[in-house]
Amino acid sequence: MTSSKPLEGLLVLEFCQFLAGPSAGLRLADLGARVIKIERPNHGEAGRQIAIKNLRVDGSSLVFHTLNRNKESYAANLKDAEDLQKVKELIAKADVMTHNFRPGVMEKIGLDYPTVKAINPQIVYATVTGYGAEGPWSAKPGQDLLVQCMSGLAHLTGDKNDGPTPFGLAVADIITGSHMTQGILAALLRSAKTQKGALVEVSLLESMLDFQFEVITTYLNDGNKLPQRAEKGSGHAYLSAPYGVYATKDGHISLAMGGFTKLIEVLNSDRLRGYSEEETFTKRDEIMKVLHELLAQKTTQEWLALFEPQGIWCSAVFDYEQLMQHEAYKVLKMDQKLPLDTGEFIHTTRCPIRLNDERIFASKPAPRVGQDTDAITQEFNL
Incomplete structure (x- = not known):
């Protein structure tokens, strides 16, 4: 485990749920940032209830555990004036704030970018939406499968006579989380030089369009001819045999x-x-x-x-x-086991980045809802 990580000392407040936003927080936490999840009391963020194969550990879905290692949990009811004030006090001391609510939600709560910027002018405020803040799809659920299908991606995988074939994993969420991380890090670099904050915006749809830049560029420059998958064994709609x-x-x-x-x-x-x-x-x-x-x-x-x-x-x-x-997998040491207080453990993958030839392993599993509320309240004198 690395003795010093590049993002140590960075405070991130995560108002995110499900996969895209939390996956960005996961990477920031892996790289040393202190990531505090702001969650609803009792139930926590909605991703705690979204389970693959109904697998749950320590009261939350296994999916939640895969995305929220190395984070803390602060429980707050954002509709309660007292709790909201405490959160604003946290915001005043944070370097980064992230959320993936639908357009308009944070405005109603009173934690939109202009309000937050007034509290903390240097903060990097990063948001994820499904399809952007404007346009006819802005209120549509930003869900991975929907975005794969609406972005044209589902027409690239599979064979010629197959129907549209989406990826078998949440590729839109994970790629968008990666883009969000890149935007946050770029804004932090600028902030270090200028002492100015920034608004970072990403959407699932834009990330999926960028993910396909190679084939969309081909479409745009080839007379708008739609991609044609190979009849059998297709690996890429635009590449020649034997691919x-x-x-x-x-x-x-x-x-x-x-x-x-x-x-x-x-x-x-x-x-x-x-x-x-x-x-x-x-x-x-x-x-x-x-x-x-x-x-x-x-x-x-x-x-x-x-x-x-x-x-x-x-x-x-x-x-x-x-x-x-296979030995080729074993030599990577790509997985890790995170022990829980219950005696169970989470067997998962590690951060894929190495620093100074050292692998990055997690120090702790995902938190329970509000696990760190009292300690954070005391530490920041909220």
Whole structure:
């Protein structure tokens, strides 16, 4: 564990729920910031109740625990004048404040940016919305699956004849949280030089559009032609064969871009020799069909042993069990166990960033609702 982290001494107040905002707070906390969650008394933030596979630990969902390690919890009823005043006193001493309420909510509470800026001119005030603060979708629920589907993303994954296929994880939330973190850090750098705060705004929709900048740029510069997924084994709607995933005799193998001539040479296939490099996209489905038939004849390991020495970019297709049994995963030391007061523990991943060749592991699990209220009240004389 690093003895000194770059964000130590930074105070962050997190008025966030679910995934996007808390994931930004997670990264700031991993890097040393003190992150205090401002939560409703008793029930806490709504993310405590959102469970994957109904898995719960110590009264909160497992999802909540994955996003809120290294944080503190201060319980406050923002509709209560006394509690709101105490929170404003905290804001006066904070460096960063984050929230992901719908547009208009913080204005009603009295914690909108102009109000907060008047309390603390140097604060970095960061918000997440679903679709921005204006426009016909501004009041629509900012939910991950909805945004994936509305952003065009669901038409990139899967095969040609599949319906729209979203990612099997909350990619919009996590990417938006990453963008929020970048904006906060940039604003803090400016603040250190100018002593001026900033309003940082991100939205799920804008983050998903940026996430697709490669393919959206292709669409905009290619006569607005919609992406066409490969007929079978599609890995990328805009890339040529052999790019994709193929069944082998005992599993699957992925082939990446480039090296088509070398691939023909190694496979020694007359059927493939009839295609030129220029036809790898225009006749992508034909070529991939031949490859599907050829690659089904040997095991994954047999193909890897043939391809890798020849510099052909390829890999086995692992599930989590296969991955975590592999030495390549073990050497990363990517997981950690966080003990709870109940005697249970949370087995999760660590921060992926290394500092000075040291991995960053968490020092404590997610807090219970209001676990730190009394201590914070005393410390800040609220």
